Amino acid sequence: MSKQNGQETYSMAVEKALMSRRRFLQGTAGLASLLAVAQLTAACGAPAAPAATAPAADAGAAAAGPKQGGRIIFAAESIGESLEPGLWNGFGIINIVDNLAAYLTRPNSSGVWTDPAEGFIAESWTISDDGRTYTFKIRPSMTFHDGTPVDANAVVRSLTRQVNPDDPSYVEGLYMHTNYTSNRKSITAPDDMTVVIELESPDAAYLYRLFHPSAVILSPKSLDELKQGIATNLVSAGPFKLTKFTPGAEGQLVAFEDYYLGRPHLDEIVIRGYPDEGAMLSAIEAGEVNFAPYPPSSAIPRLQNDPSKKVIAGDPVVNLFLAANVNNAPLDNKDVRKAINYAISRENLIQAVLYGLGELPATMVGPTELGFDPSGREISKQDIDKAKAHIAASGLATPIPITLTYESNRFWPQMAELIKSDLEAVGFAVTLDAQDAGSYWGKVLDGKAQLSMNQRSLWVPDPDNKVVLLQSGEATAKGETGIVTGLPEFSAKMDELLAAGKSELDPEKRKPIYKEIQDMILEELPYIMLAYYTKPTVMAANVEGLKPGAAATERVFLENVWLN
Amino acid sequence: MATVGAKALPGIDTPRTVRAQRGWAAIFRHNELTLLGGGFLLFVIIVNVAAPWLAPHDPVKIDIPQRLQAPSLAHPFGTDEFGRDLLSRVMYGGRPVLLTSLLSVLAAMLAGTAIGVIAGYLGGHVDNLFMRLIDVMLSFPAVLLAILIVASLGTGVANAIIAITFSLIPIFARVARALTLSLVVDQFVLAARAVGASGLRVVARHILPNLLPPLIVQATAMLAIAIAFASALSFLGLGVEPPTPDWGLMVSEGQRLIYDALWVPFFPGLAITLTVLAVNFLGDGLRDRLDPTLRNR
Secondary structure (H helix, E strand, O other): OOHHHHHHHHHHHHHOOOOHHHHHHHHHHHHHHHHHHHHHHHHHHHOOOOOOOOOOOOOOOOOOOOOOOOEEEEEEEOOOOOOOOOOOOOOOHHHHHHOOOOEEEEEOOOOOOOOOOOEOOEEEEOOOOOEEEEEEOOOOOOOOOOOEEEOHHOOOOOHHHOOOOOOOOOOOOOOOOOHHHEEEEEEEEOOOOOOEEOOOOOOOOOHOOOOOOOOHHOOOHHHHHHHHHHHHHOOOOOOOEEEEOOOOOEEEEEEOOOOOOOOOOOEEEEEOOOOHHHHHHHHHHHHOOOOOOOOOOOHHHHHHOOOEEEEEEOOEEEEEEEEEOOOOOOOHHHHHHHHHHHOOOOHHHHHHHHOEEEOOOOOOOOOOOOOHHHHHHHHHHOHHHHHHHHHHHOOOOOOEEEEEEEOOOOOOHHHHHHHHHHHHHHHHHEEEEEOHHHHHHHHHHOOOOOEEEEEEOOOOOOHHHHHHHHOOHHHHHHOOOOOHHHOHHHHHHHHHHHHHHHOOOHHHHHHHHHHHHHHHHHHHOOOEEEEEEEOOEEEEEEEEOOHHHHHHOOOOOOOOOOEE | OOOHOOOOOOOOHHHHHHHHOOHHHOOOOOOOOHHHHHHHHHHHHHHHHHHHHHOOOOOOOOOHHHHOOOOOOOOOOOOOOOOOOHHHHHHHHHHHHHHHHHHHHHHHHHHHHHHHHHHHOOOHHHHHHHHHHHHHHOOOOHHHHHHHHHHHHHOOOOHHHHHHHHHHHHHHHHHHHHHHHHHOHHHHHHHHHOOOOHHHHHHHHHHHHHHHHHHHHHHHHHHHHOOOOOHHHHOOOOOOOOOOOOOHHHHHHHHOOOOOOOOOHHHHHHHHHHHHHHHHHHHHHHHHHOOOHHOOO
């Protein structure tokens, strides 16, 4: 009897100790309620998001001189699977490449992106009178991260390997090299310290093209040893060298002690992918990262008032636009394209999605670029009456079905939602088609999208960099807008103007050419501009040395950055 | 004895109380959480069905000057970054979630029960074949299976229903099979077969009615999971298309604003949480009523 009682007592004790399902549910409900009330009370007490403007801060001002040491944890948009710069693998890969790379030239140290290029591996150069022949003198005593010397042969090897199937590093499908190879007639090394590049026709932007990410100069020894393995290990001669690359996750770089300008200030950079904006924001808030060049726009007004953070924003050099595939009905109808253009409220996009970090656009040539024509801004103003008139003139029955394709990351889904609302208000029926980055480009460049949404940054600081999307040899002209087959006369005329604009070396004579190009774009609207985006960068308050202009594009060089 | 008949002593069931407990109304009697859960679920369904008449604003109307307004009398749940009234969006936002979860649980219950009964009743190779297929389906985590199916079929409510249905079928099939196996050897089933009842008649008249109560309990438990699944699919952008209000999608869109305008993800998140909890409370009460051996566990 006493044994039985003991067992019962034990069972009761176990029953008490174990949480019943009912008690668990009760507890969960209670806890959730408490947390909810506490959080919401706190949130409602907080001020609403302030006016969305991000004045450029001078990040370069520091009381004391640069300090040595420290680590930057860099929140990239995402990290691709391969470091091969001849392929597009996302901005995160570009961020890694730019900080380990040595190019023949580099952006101007003023931080103003459109200022003349400066020498990097090239110590000096001369340009022939006809503008076709560039002779570069290689900087002596530069070494790659593996200790081998930087010489003319290394430059020639690196700038030809992407078009040479016999090179051991070659992989099928490399295409980003066209920036500096499409107009190149020859490249030779008459001696160890001289490189001669001959062009088919003059190119006003060629010195800029030589610091395109795909033009990174790599150690020939590493190309021979790693072969296609350079996809996970690039050996160049830049300020930082790669110590570890985890595809899809992060790259780790450390200061290169033998860098020709002396060891950079930082000890280490970790460039980590945060494809989810919420996760990135949490990492910024928690101090898990101290450098974020792709922060959610919604957080910028608050972060500007956070004393532990610093926000800088440069010029609005990033174009946000819709591309209309003129081969796919109903976008083959010019009135439909014009109706779309007039239906969209750019003011709403800039205010509600970009939180004020943008400007009303004109055309593909941006406000900081040569040949910018502000008169194009008139056509970017919403005009519902004109939109409806063009719908009527199109002769199509409403609602006109149309599919908008866009990447499912960053601010694109919010953009798409607003655009859908605007278009449906004037007589379209919009289907939203969100794609991951890889699928997006596959679909768009295959010409399978109707209306797609995209951006173009100023990697090569020349007006040609953006309008070249309409050059008939580009995949964008064939697939994204389809003008090569859809608007053949327009395409042929555009090719003539693009060639003329690129080969004209006198800036004053280039301006009317780009004016004509912009007028043509506004007339046919293969691209419908949405905004000139001012890309903000958030960093910890002790990060110094990054000039606002240098943060304006996705090319983020941390060579002169230090931690205070 | 007369006292016992007039007023039940604690712990003693009179014939009257036993009869009362057998009624469905007894599920809610003396069980406040079940009453609360059932009541809240009914409230949610009514609000969502009647949203066009009850919602104070158009849930998709964009009003940029009113964006990110904190909760106030004009907008009790605040507004989102496009100035849309969040109360109205939450009132409409349960529609796709409830539709998806209810239909998918119903479909999964029908399909799973059919599979389980056939396997359990026929046994042998049929049982083996069906159960191995179910094992394969169970080897995938249910959420992953649902995501894979939607990713293959494309987004939208219809595909979400298919995906969630497939992920829930194995659970119903397992339950139905186990119960059928125990029922086919019960005396009343053997007696029915002995008097010449066909297999179809035995299943329809003697097995299915006895499966119903435990399957209803299972369906209630699965409904909570289905609501969470449907919300998760929408959160991942695999459900309805914006700007259609949907709780999961609203949480997803609002997560960037969690530090700046918490109310944007908070209210749809709260709606999901409370609805799932309500269904769980209701399921708990149903289980107590239909399986008293588990009461207080």
